[in-house]
Amino acid sequence: xxxxxxxxxxxxxxxxxxxxxxxxxxxxxxxxxxxxxxxxxxxxxxxxxxxxxxxxxxxxxxxxxxxxxxxxxxxxxxxxxxxxxxxxxxxxxxxxxxxxxxxxxxxxxxxxxxxxxxxxxxxxxxxxxxxxxxxxxxxxxxxxxxxxxxxxxxxxxxxxxxxxxxxxxxxxxxxxxxxxxxxxxxxxxxxxxxxxxxxxxxxxxxxxxxxxxxxxxxxxxxxxxxxxxxxxxxxxxxxxxxxxxxxxxxxxxxxxxxxxxxxxxxxxxxxxxxxxxxxxxxxxxxxxxxxxxxxxxxxxxxxxxxxxxxxxxxxxxxxxxxxxxxxxxxxxxxxxxxxxxxxxxxxxxxxxxxxxxxxxxxxxxxxxxxxxxxxxxxxxxxxxxxxxxxxxxxxxxxxxxxxxxxxxxxxxxxxxxxxxxxxxxxxxxxxxxxxxxxxxxxxxxxxxxxxxxxxxxxxxxxxxxxxxxxxxxxxxxxxxxxxxxxx
Numbered sequence: 001x002x003x004x005x006x007x008x009x010x011x012x013x014x015x016x017x018x019x020x021x022x023x024x025x026x027x028x029x030x031x032x033x034x035x036x037x038x039x040x041x042x043x044x045x046x047x048x049x050x051x052x053x054x055x056x057x058x059x060x061x062x063x064x065x066x067x068x069x070x071x072x073x074x075x076x077x078x079x080x081x082x083x084x085x086x087x088x089x090x091x092x093x094x095x096x097x098x099x100x101x102x103x104x105x106x107x108x109x110x111x112x113x114x115x116x117x118x119x120x121x122x123x124x125x126x127x128x129x130x131x132x133x134x135x136x137x138x139x140x141x142x143x144x145x146x147x148x149x150x151x152x153x154x155x156x157x158x159x160x161x162x163x164x165x166x167x168x169x170x171x172x173x174x175x176x177x178x179x180x181x182x183x184x185x186x187x188x189x190x191x192x193x194x195x196x197x198x199x200x201x202x203x204x205x206x207x208x209x210x211x212x213x214x215x216x217x218x219x220x221x222x223x224x225x226x227x228x229x230x231x232x233x234x235x236x237x238x239x240x241x242x243x244x245x246x247x248x249x250x251x252x253x254x255x256x257x258x259x260x261x262x263x264x265x266x267x268x269x270x271x272x273x274x275x276x277x278x279x280x281x282x283x284x285x286x287x288x289x290x291x292x293x294x295x296x297x298x299x300x301x302x303x304x305x306x307x308x309x310x311x312x313x314x315x316x317x318x319x320x321x322x323x324x325x326x327x328x329x330x331x332x333x334x335x336x337x338x339x340x341x342x343x344x345x346x347x348x349x350x351x352x353x354x355x356x357x358x359x360x361x362x363x364x365x366x367x368x369x370x371x372x373x374x375x376x377x378x379x380x381x382x383x384x385x386x387x388x389x390x391x392x393x394x395x396x397x398x399x400x401x402x403x404x405x406x407x408x409x410x411x412x413x414x415x416x417x418x419x420x421x422x423x424x425x426x427x428x429x430x431x432x433x434x435x436x437x438x439x440x441x442x443x444x445x446x447x448x449x450x451x452x453x454x455x456x457x458x459x460x461x462x463x464x465x466x467x468x469x470x471x472x473x474x475x476x477x478x479x480x481x482x483x484x485x486x487x
Contacts (some may be wrong), residue, residue, distance in 0.1 A: 039480065042311055043381040043473045049305050050469035056301040057461035059087060060294060064287040064456050071128075071284040072324040073104025073255045081260060081280060084300070084321065088262055091304050097258040100334040102324040104255050105129055107284055108248025110221065112196070115140070116242040117234065123206060124196070124221040124245075125285055127180060127213035128327040132247045133194070139163075139219070141193050143241035145231045149179075152186060160191030163243050167228040170202045172441030173449075180211050184220035194245055195220040198228035201446045209450045210283050212327045219247045257323045259331050262303045266315040266479065273342060274313075274479045276302070276350040276412075276471060277320035279331065279398055286454040290445065294459055294467075295352035295412070296321045301465070302472035313479035315347065322398040325353070332398035336405075343405050347484045351396030352412035352471065355445040357463050359414050359470040360438055361389030366408030370485040377477055387470035389413070391437050408485045412471055416443045417458065 063080055070077035088095040105128050112122040133139040144162045146152045152164070164187035168179045177200055184195040195218060199209035204225030213220050234241055260280070266272065278295020282288020299319040306317065322331035339346075350362060361378055364371050371390060378388030395409040403409035415438055448454045478485065 047469045054461040056464040072102040096261040104252040110247040125208040125210040126249045138246040156190040163194045164192045184216035260321040262319040268314040272315040279322040279325035289456040294356035301468035315479040336401035349399040356467040357414040359387035362410040363392035364410040
């Protein structure tokens with residue numbers, strides 16, 4: 001009898017050791033070790049609730065149609081923030097305002113006219129931060145067209161007294177944007193009286209794309225792709241060009257605005273947070289439905305979905321509707337200042353500011369261990385939506401201040417608006433979409449970016465709801481992990 005017990009005990013000890021070894025040998029990033037038993041059920045509930053609503057689209061359409069362009073410092077932005085706050089309260093959600101001091105740049109009246117070799121109105125959009133033409137009067141000067149900064153250097157002795165036109169080739173947004181940012185400064189160095197920059201876009205339909213430019217003592221504006229190409233052809237033929245330019249652009253003293261913070265407090269670790277959001281401001285010529293009303297309202301909708309289902313995460317989930325991303329990023333800087341004490345308690349920060357079309361997943365900047373965990377999580381919970389991919393390492397402007405201090409970060413990724421339109425492809429198989437990793441740099445998103453064409457009709461109700469579903473699942477599931485994402 002004693003021997004039997006000894007054998008049994010020995011067998012049980014060996015079994016226990018074997019099981020322990022098996023657990024130890026499992027990958028440390030395994031989603032199975034982290035998974036809440038209800039995770040799949042909750043994720044399915046979120047997706048189902050999202051697809052039965054058009055809330056994000058309806059509210060975004062009302063806001064953009066009613067208040068229009070919302071540049072920082074404008075009355076329109078403040079009215080849009082007021083209305084958004086009221087609607088958030090109607091959802092039964094908590095919302096807080098965190099004050100932000102923002103710049104106030106005013107475009108004023110502007111025009112450009114080609115006077116020679118023929119008379120033609122030239123469509124322009126003054127670049128944010130630019131000054132106006134000297135003494136409040138039109139400026140008339142001959143034109144020099146260059147295709148690059150290298151060519152500007154080569155022809156620097158021809159620049160003085162001229163309007164420099166940059167007819168740069170679009171090689172991706174982050175590469176080509178340097179002409180918009182520093183073109184005026186570089187031309188000014190050699191005596192130019194103004195700078196006109198070809199719109200930073202891969203495609204043109206006589207649309208002009210504005211955006212921010214670094215401070216210079218000469219005026220600068222964007223022109224259409226078509227006009228930039230025409231000026232190049234004229235110069236190649238030896239035709240002298242003369243342009244009359246008038247701009248009233250000026251900067252007023254900073255004004256007060258606010259970030260809106262929407263939260264669901266965590267049930268177990270409310271001091272630990274998962275942060276995501278988009279920005280409420282837009283350029284003064286754009287309704288900003290894509291950039292970035294959609295990102296802000298999808299973030300709000302993600303919180304609303306979780307709340308409407310009565311789901312309470314273990315950690316706090318927080319949507320931030322930032323202000324002033326477009327011409328200063330003071331909303332992002334102020335968020336960092338106000339929440340610097342929470343950096344070590346922030347599991348992840350995700351920004352959605354690259355359009356809200358068919359959802360693909362998230363980029364991620366953080367540890368390999370955390371990336372592997374997120375990859376497992378996304379495939380497990382968002383495969384059916386095609387939105388569980390983890391690719392790239394980029395993150396957005398508003399969250400960059402916390403990212404640079406070591407907080408794991410990412411951007412919400414969607415497909416090029418030319419593909420994956422679920423609303424127009426009802427039979428599309430969602431689980432394994434036949435699309436390559438999105439190349440945001442060349443996306444048709446930049447056909448409309450910072451233009452009058454950035455309107456609500458570029459988005460679809462179903463795509464917005466799919467984005468909200470995906471963002472809600474990412475945020476809720478990360479908030480329910482056993483630990484903060486490893487750094």
